[in-house]
Amino acid sequence: MKEIEKKLNDNGVRPTAMRILIYKYLAEKDVATSLTDIEMAFAKADRTTLFRTLKTFEKQGVVHQIDDGTGVQKYALCEPGCNCELEQDLHLHFHCNNCDETVCLTEHKIPHINLPEGFVAEDANLVLKGICDKCSGQ
Amino acid sequence: MKEIEKKLNDNGVRPTAMRILIYKYLAEKDVATSLTDIEMAFAKADRTTLFRTLKTFEKQGVVHQIDDGTGVQKYALCEPGCNCELEQDLHLHFHCNNCDETVCLTEHKIPHINLPEGFVAEDANLVLKGICDKCSGQ
DNA sequence: CTGACCTATGCAACGGAAGTGCATTTATTG
DNA sequence: CAATAAATGCACTTCCGTTGCATAGGTCAG
Structure with missing residues (x-):
């Protein structure tokens, strides 16, 4: 649990409760995840929050975005040495x-x-x- | 002009005026084309008609669909020996x-x-x- | 030639997904 | 504790793909 907080901090993302949960969710799934998937899993949370969380994660290099041709954007956690830009x-x-x-x-x-x-x-x-x-x- | 009619006929597409125009438009452009592009070029025609024309073209192997990551579907004419499925x-x-x-x-x-x-x-x-x-x- | 029929076209509307503006709550810092 | 910044939630918009249904137009049998 604390590792997630540290990981987020290291990437310049403030580890709020919501963000930790989302990170945990992504870590448990080993497949690319869409905003709608996350929305289903966190029915109480607002879509916008989830959306912006993913965008923040993406900008800070926590996740990378995947276009798998289904027409919906998906996300997956970056591996330790992942340099998505290169x-x-x-x-x-x-x-x-x-x-x-x-x-x-x-x-x-x-x-x-x-x-x-x-x-x-x-x-x-x-x-x-x-x-x-x-x-x-x- | 007659070649386009023949080409469409050969692919099992009835060569209506609209379809010939769309084919011609695609042939003149050498880049992948979105439904919206075509909609702009044929302002009088209905969006649905253009949409279904593209789908018909696609099914009959006249065009192939391209997902270039922009989030909008694009289409381009198939080359003579194009076997998009394989x-x-x-x-x-x-x-x-x-x-x-x-x-x-x-x-x-x-x-x-x-x-x-x-x-x-x-x-x-x-x-x-x-x-x-x-x-x-x- | 004419009517029946099928296909193409047009109009309206829907639904999913991304995205934005603004108000409110929560956290941080002096 | 007050002031400030960041995160969350709500409402709404836009874009694009898609479908249902009505109409027009071409095709074919009699």
């Missing part, structure tokens, strides 16, 4: 068409692509879709 | 942070990724973001 640090994401969950494959970086003359890449997003390990094992 | 045929897309346009890099396929045990990829989406050739040349 191209070479971008891992890829896997979206399961069966259970509809999205997971970070932090070990799998996006390979370097040779672009045509004149194109300069600053960022990349790679999402693979298919059947995840949990669903294919059934 | 994993090995997936090209990548480049979104320019300067001019905000998204282009197909049809020559650049998404590299094969070795996934962890249990994961089966059926589809993939790779979007690179940065500065495009037109903007970097300035």
Whole structure:
């Protein structure tokens, strides 16, 4: 519990009760989480608070945002050494068409692509879709 | 003009006046196009018609849909041999942070990724973001 | 040619999700 | 404790995708 407070403090986020709960929730889930997911889990809290909490987390490098192609923004906790901004640090994401969950494959970086003359890449997003390990094992 | 009619017929799409115009519009633009873009260009036509036209085009393999991370769906004409459904045929897309346009890099396929045990990829989406050739040349 | 029929188009409305402005509560600091 | 800043909650807006239903327009059989 105290570790979460410390973690938030280290990232320049004031550890309020709400924020600690949200962090804990994200830590317990091992899949990317949408604002609506969190809203369901914390029915009493206001949507805006949750929204702004996520945005604060994102800005301070606590979570990174994921666009998995479903049309809804999702978030996942950054790994200890996660440098989300740098191209070479971008891992890829896997979206399961069966259970509809999205997971970070932090070990799998996006390979370097040779672009045509004149194109300069600053960022990349790679999402693979298919059947995840949990669903294919059934 | 007649080629467009033929092209649509070949794909099982009845070539109405509206559809020919939309096809022509897409052909003239070399960048991915959103429903709103088309709506602007055809102010008299109804949003729904344009929407359904795009969906029809997509289903019949005339266009493919692109998710470039901006949150709005975009579409681009399929190349002659484009097999959008097959994993090995997936090209990548480049979104320019300067001019905000998204282009197909049809020559650049998404590299094969070795996934962890249990994961089966059926589809993939790779979007690179940065500065495009037109903007970097300035 | 004409009526029946199917398809395309148009209009209205809905729903989900992101986002903003402002008031209020809670925490921090002098 | 008072003054100030930050966090939370409420109301509302906007944007986009989508659907239901009515109408217009093209197609085909008789």
